[in-house]
Structure formats: C-alpha cells, structure tokens
Amino acid sequence: MIIDLHAHSDASDGTDRPAELVRKAAAAGVGVLAITDHDTTGGWAEAAASRPPELCLIRGSEFSTQVLGGGWSASIHLLGYLFDPDDPAISTEQARLKQERRRRGLAIVQRMVDDGLPITAEQVLGIAGNAPVGRPHIGRALVASGVVSSVDEAFASLLAGRAKYYVPKVDTELVSAIRMISAAGGASVIAHPRGRGERRVLSSELVGRLTAEGLTGLEVDHPDHDPAERAELREMAARYGLLTTGSSDYHGHNKQLRLGQESTGADVLAALIDRTSGVTAPLGSPDLVR
C-alpha cells in the first residue's frame, strides 16, 4: 500500500483544492495520505468532507522552524502529525506565522516593484487567497506577468535565498516546535533533512539532542534525497531509534512531483500513530494501517 505522509493543497502553496487533492491521491493508488500544508490545517475540513472511502487521511501541518546559531539562522521544516488542531499554543503560533508570512511576502513584492518588475501586492494576495503567503504565490504572479516562464525558473533566480529580493521571516524555534507538537499530542518528523542545505546545521549530534526533546522521525525517502543521503539518514535514524518516513511533498503543478512518488512502511505508520496521544485519529479505516 502507498502511504504518502507529505502533501500540500491550496490551503498553503499547493495548487489543488483539498477536495481535488484527495480525489487525485485515491486515483493514484495512495491508501493513506497526510495533508501537511505549511503553517495551517485550514485545508482539513474540505479534504475530510470529500474523502474517497478507500483513502485514509491523516491531519498534519508542515511547521516553518529555524535553528539559531551565533549570527546565523537556518530554516528547517518540521512535519507535525495528529496533534490537537485546537491546541492554543499551536493556533497562536500559526496565526503569528500567517501574519509574518504576509509581512514578508509583501516586503519581497515591494522590492520587486521598486525594481520595476510588473507585479502587484493585490495580485499576489489574490493568488494566495486565504493561504499563508509563500514564495510560490509570488512565483505564480511572476509567471502570470510574463517575467519568468515557470515557478521553477522564479525559484532559480528572483525568489532564491541569495537573490536581492529575498526577505527572511521569523520562524518558530525548532526545539519549541517539537515540544509544542508533543504537548498537543502529536508526532514530529523533520521534513527533507538533506533537501535544501540542511546538512550545514542538522548534524548527527543535533538530531540526537532533538530526539531527546521528543522528535519522532526523519523523512528519509523524499524526492530531493539521493541514495547516499537516504543511506546516511537511515543510519542516523537507527542510531537514535527514530522512525523513517517516505513522502512525495506534492504541491500540484507548482512542482513536478507525483502523489505517492515515495512511500512510508505500514509498520512505520503504525509506530508513528502509537507515538501520538490519540487526541486526533486518522480518518478512515484504521485497519488499513494496522
């Protein structure tokens, strides 16, 4: 069975409506899908209401976190699963991040406008709708205005971290995010720990300390990881007794990834569910995963 534990809808920076996402997942043969929009669980109600009966759904979110060092800050994405979505600490932090993403998105747009690029704040806010604003929304505006021909091209140039338009955002500190998810009854998994320059900061020693703070697992099988990185992460997970998951990180047509492209073992999913308090259960047949 295909178990895909990382997918985005248009409640964040994916392009499929939640209803469309669950329909496509079932059509792709996915048996269990986690909805993990950035900094929100806003897509859940629609996804749950439209769930095809053969698809088991897991409520989650991808938390934007940072590790702070002396004079530097590194971005780490943390997947939270089956936590209480009404937990006050999580709701408050997600509301703050939504504001912070709006501030930062508009600051990036302003830099582009000041430089003569033909996009507007209204256009980007219109594309984002109710979703927390992300660089992919700005990328789509740049495509619509003919500045670049694809969101990928925008990320390789104007939206890159080294570009002159880049503005950072203040994310949740990584250890507090792990603790927050545990306190809300959920399980936490570091997303693509070797995907985007995380190697600099996510040493084996740090992962050991995060495990002691309650980290549940590492997303080992991710499209951005090559075989050597997967082997290294599997070894690190074994060292600390962490679970190893696999997922597509599907974003609709913002990125060229297929739902179910990577998968998590049924035994791993069962262990992950065992690590949660039960405050939020998978939606759909539980014997699918036992």
Ligand code: AMP
């Ligand atoms: P932000 O969260 O606003 O900093 O934007 C980063 C997000 O953009 C990442 O978490 C990915 O979901 C997405 N992303 C990164 N690279 C690309 C790309 N080449 N095309 C589309 N989306 C991307």
Ligand code: ZN
């Ligand atoms: Zn993601």
